[in-house]
Amino acid sequence: MVSHKCVEEVGYKSYLLPANARAPRSARKRRSIEKTISEDDNMCAIDLLATVAGHLSFESGSSIDKLIEDHRVVTQKSVKEEFLEEEKPLMPEALSGENPYQGSLSPSGFSSVINGKVENEADGFSYSGGSDACQVGSFSQDIKPGIDGDAVVLDARPNVVVSLGSSSRTEVPSIGNCASHGIRDDVNLFSRDDDENFSGYIHPRVTKNSPRTVPRIGDRRIRKILASRHWKGGSRHADTKPWRNYYLHHQRSYPIKKRKNFDHISDSITDDYRLRTKMHRGSRKGQGASFVASNSHVKLRIKSFRVPELFIEIPETATVGSLKRMVMEAVSTLLSDGHRVGLMVHGKKVRDDNKTLHQTGISQDNTHLDSLDFSLEPSSELPQLLTSSGHASGELLPVCQAANMDNVLESDHHDSALFPSDSLGKNNVTEDSKAMIPVALTELASRPPCLKLKRSEQQQQQAAQRRIRRPFSVAEVEALVQAVEKLGTGRWRDVKLCAFEDADHRTYVDLKVLVNKGMKRICSFSSVQLFSRSFRALASPRSLNYPVQSLKRSSVRMESSNFSSGVRTESSVKPRGALIVLEGLDRSGKSTQCAKLLSFLEGLGHPTELWRFPDRETSVGQMISSYLSNKSQLDDHTIHLLFSANRWEKRLSLMEEKLKTGTTLIVDRYSYSGVAFSSAKGLDIDWCKAPEIGLLAPDSVLYLDISPERAAERGGYGDERYERVEFQKKVADIYQTLRDSSWKIINAGEAMEEVEKKIQEVALDKVKECTKGKPLSLLWSS
Numbered sequence: 026m027v028s029h030k031c032v033e034e035v036g037y038k039s040y041l042l043p044a045n046a047r048a049p050r051s052a053r054k055r056r057s058i059e060k061t062i063s064e065d066d067n068m069c070a071i072d073l074l075a076t077v078a079g080h081l082s083f084e085s086g087s088s089i090d091k092l093i094e095d096h097r098v099v100t101q102k103s104v105k106e107e108f109l110e111e112e113k114p115l116m117p118e119a120l121s122g123e124n125p126y127q128g129s130l131s132p133s134g135f136s137s138v139i140n141g142k143v144e145n146e147a148d149g150f151s152y153s154g155g156s157d158a159c160q161v162g163s164f165s166q167d168i169k170p171g172i173d174g175d176a177v178v179l180d181a182r183p184n185v186v187v188s189l190g191s192s193s194r195t196e197v198p199s200i201g202n203c204a205s206h207g208i209r210d211d212v213n214l215f216s217r218d219d220d221e222n223f224s225g226y227i228h229p230r231v232t233k234n235s236p237r238t239v240p241r242i243g244d245r246r247i248r249k250i251l252a253s254r255h256w257k258g259g260s261r262h263a264d265t266k267p268w269r270n271y272y273l274h275h276q277r278s279y280p281i282k283k284r285k286n287f288d289h290i291s292d293s294i295t296d297d298y299r300l301r302t303k304m305h306r307g308s309r310k311g312q313g314a315s316f317v318a319s320n321s322h323v324k325l326r327i328k329s330f331r332v333p334e335l336f337i338e339i340p341e342t343a344t345v346g347s348l349k350r351m352v353m354e355a356v357s358t359l360l361s362d363g364h365r366v367g368l369m370v371h372g373k374k375v376r377d378d379n380k381t382l383h384q385t386g387i388s389q390d391n392t393h394l395d396s397l398d399f400s401l402e403p404s405s406e407l408p409q410l411l412t413s414s415g416h417a418s419g420e421l422l423p424v425c426q427a428a429n430m431d432n433v434l435e436s437d438h439h440d441s442a443l444f445p446s447d448s449l450g451k452n453n454v455t456e457d458s459k460a461m462i463p464v465a466l467t468e469l470a471s472r473p474p475c476l477k478l479k480r481s482e483q484q485q486q487q488a489a490q491r492r493i494r495r496p497f498s499v500a501e502v503e504a505l506v507q508a509v510e511k512l513g514t515g516r517w518r519d520v521k522l523c524a525f526e527d528a529d530h531r532t533y534v535d536l537k538v539l540v541n542k543g544m545k546r547i548c549s550f551s552s553v554q555l556f557s558r559s560f561r562a563l564a565s566p567r568s569l570n571y572p573v574q575s576l577k578r579s580s581v582r583m584e585s586s587n588f589s590s591g592v593r594t595e596s597s598v599k600p601r602g603a604l605i606v607l608e609g610l611d612r613s614g615k616s617t618q619c620a621k622l623l624s625f626l627e628g629l630g631h632p633t634e635l636w637r638f639p640d641r642e643t644s645v646g647q648m649i650s651s652y653l654s655n656k657s658q659l660d661d662h663t664i665h666l667l668f669s670a671n672r673w674e675k676r677l678s679l680m681e682e683k684l685k686t687g688t689t690l691i692v693d694r695y696s697y698s699g700v701a702f703s704s705a706k707g708l709d710i711d712w713c714k715a716p717e718i719g720l721l722a723p724d725s726v727l728y729l730d731i732s733p734e735r736a737a738e739r740g741g742y743g744d745e746r747y748e749r750v751e752f753q754k755k756v757a758d759i760y761q762t763l764r765d766s767s768w769k770i771i772n773a774g775e776a777m778e779e780v781e782k783k784i785q786e787v788a789l790d791k792v793k794e795c796t797k798g799k800p801l802s803l804l805w806s807s
């Protein structure tokens with residue numbers, strides 16, 4: 026590309042302008058990221074579905090559990106459709122090539138099990154007990170009635186909570202030589218739904234001995250960004266589209282299939298989410314003779330599961346995006362403790378996993394298609410109650426509660442606690458709740474008469490309620506960390522006295538368990554993050570220890586009356602995200618370091634977003650972009666005010682909300698750039714500052730210090746309006762005058778990794794401070 030330059034006066038004398046300006050750098054790096062964002066939002070959901078199956082996989086012990094567990098079954102139709110609409114670019118490699126159904130092992134170890142017409146290629150997995158084995162199955166319609174028995178299809182139509190698809194079904198074809206399979210029950214799973222569309226997920230490859238691969242998010246995301254030709258650190262000669270502030274969200278690390286891509290295979294493969302079971306029956310010990318004699322097979326059509334109910338408390342001013350993320354967090358947290366499948370026949374819970382289907386009344390003779398009811402239930406004894414706490418206004422971290430299902434009353438001791446769904450959350454919307462949103466899913470049908478509480482059950486229920494583990498709040502975890510720091514692990518009674526003296530419901534055993542085993546079950550999502558971060562810090566040489574002197578202050582008293590609305594502490598501390606700004610001359614390495622910092626903080630579990638100014642996506646931003654790339658000329662005052670307006674348009678609705686809901690913002694350039702660059706042109710510095718007054722003050726400004734000459738040696742220098750060494754020297758001078766105590770000067774001439782480490786340290790300190798409730802303040806306001 027020919028690049029000739031001319032000299033123009035743009036308020037800054039002797040300023041050289043490229044007449045044939047290249048596209049703004051932002052334009053070259055953001056579009057792809059932007060695209061990734063929306064996709065990634067949905068990927069989370071798919072991750073979640075994977076998580077559901079993952080947990081089922083490891084928590085259940087019966088063959089039906091196993092059958093269900095390797096499915097990504099749980100999705101409501103509407104949700105499913107949304108994913109499918111938006112995930113086209115993420116079609117797995119498995120779908121490319123001649124055979125669109127051919128599975129392949131994903132980088133994360135997940136595998137498509139779609140393999141040709143009939144049989145799956147997923148690993149079979151055996152599990153303890155040895156009597157059953159399941160295979161995650163293939164997609165096929167070629168399931169023939171068994172030669173040794175008739176198959177019956179039963180529709181299970183429970184109160185729909187989470188649908189498998191509009192008419193998913195389980196088929197149980199008989200297998201020819203049952204006797205030869207002796208004690209095994211083999212189960213193949215696969216799915217389709219009625220709208221001729223594949224349900225859009227791929228089974229993971231599962232083996233008994235290898236734990237499910239957890240999708241990695243942060244690193245991969247960053248790698249992707251950095252590798253992108255649109256990314257600033259890469260080529261500066263890419264597209265010309267404007268780019269925007271970017272919010273990078275979770276990225277799936279295993280393949281997802283899109284419905285559309287399966288349309289053409291509907292001849293041989295129905296798209297319904299489909300469960301196929303091949304049950305090899307034999308002389309299994311303990312089974313009734315009548316059953317063994319029977320060759321009857323049962324086909325089950327499982328249309329839906331009930332799932333536990335979740336409640337989310339979220340300010341009405343929050344964005345839909347944050348609601349979605351909150352739901353994701355809530356559900357992920359809920360599921361993190363594993364679930365099992367519950368079965369009700371004619372409204373009665375079947376507790377005995379060893380009963381045969383026949384004994385349970387599920388047989389080919391069973392013509393009551395509505396008699397079966399499957400549910401997902403917490404595998405733990407008690408329901409998971411997920412709340413964040415310590416912030417009365419509900420404006421911070423997600424407050425979510427998982428009420429139990431309404432069909433737990435006949436639970437056995439493995440079942441969920443006896444806890445009516447409306448006793449949590451529903452009737453306990455706090456005054457300060459901005460919105461209590463029951464997350465989908467349970468249809469709160471009135472309890473069938475057969476499930477009326479008996480007296481003993483009532484007592485059991487009360488006992489269960491007493492035993493409920495309340496989630497640890499952020500303040501509690503902090504207090505615990507500090508106490509353990511001081512007293513060490515082992516003196517649990519002392520730890521209890523030290524930090525939880527007044528919290529009767531916290532036993533020293535609870536504390537020990539939390540520390541030793543990281544009991545996610547009793548922690549809220551945010552507390553877990555804090556917990557892991559804190560303990561990582563304890564183990565780290567560059568300790569981020571909490572000051573011991575604040576130990577007493579952090580002691581927690583619980584307000585028992587407030588239990589259902591989230592645990593409250595005495596402290597008025599309102600944790601929030603940190604506002605971390607990176608500043609510096611052009612090409613000083615800000616964008617590179619912002620991306621690294623994002624990856625680092627997210628890796629530690631902090632909700633973090635990466636923003637930048639100018640945000641070239643807004644209409645104001647587009648004017649700025651045009652100016653910077655010399656496509657338009659503007660008066661210096663005008664462009665200055667446009668830069669400022671570009672920040673103001675993000676200030677309240679987005680920036681403040683984000684911070685208050687616990688998201689840390691890493692911001693690539695802020696008001697200081699505005700003042701430094703405009704003032705370097707000769708504008709009065711106070712005049713330049715004036716429109717910035719009232720914006721949020723950063724918690725930390727990291728100034729990447731590099732000489733203009735060195736920066737000029739870096740790739741892509743000179744492309745935009747201000748990238749001239751002489752001008753940058755003036756900018757550097759103004760930056761000097763702007764520094765205050767919130768600034769940290771980082772030598773940006775060092776190797777990237779060195780710079781990265783220093784930034785991490787400072788940023789993490791700030792994040793910690795803000796988690797502890799450092800108040801927000803305003804820029805240049807006295």
Ligand SMILES: Nc1ncnc2c1ncn2[C@@H]1O[C@H](COP(=O)(O)OP(=O)(O)OP(=O)(O)O)[C@@H](O)[C@H]1O
Binds near residue numbers: 610611615
């Ligand atoms: N510490 C470093 N050492 C050497 N090269 C670096 C370092 N940090 C960044 N770079 C390289 O310098 C170039 C500019 O980096 P980057 O885009 O991150 O700077 P920037 O400050 O965001 O630039 P601008 O403000 O002009 O947008 C990139 O090619 C990047 O790979």
Ligand SMILES: Cc1cn([C@H]2C[C@H](O)[C@@H](COP(=O)(O)O)O2)c(=O)[nH]c1=O
Binds near residue numbers: 638639745748
């Ligand atoms: C925020 C802001 C920026 N500028 C200048 C500084 C840079 O030269 C460009 C932005 O380039 P980037 O590659 O997108 O970082 O704009 C400014 O003059 N005033 C501001 O407020």
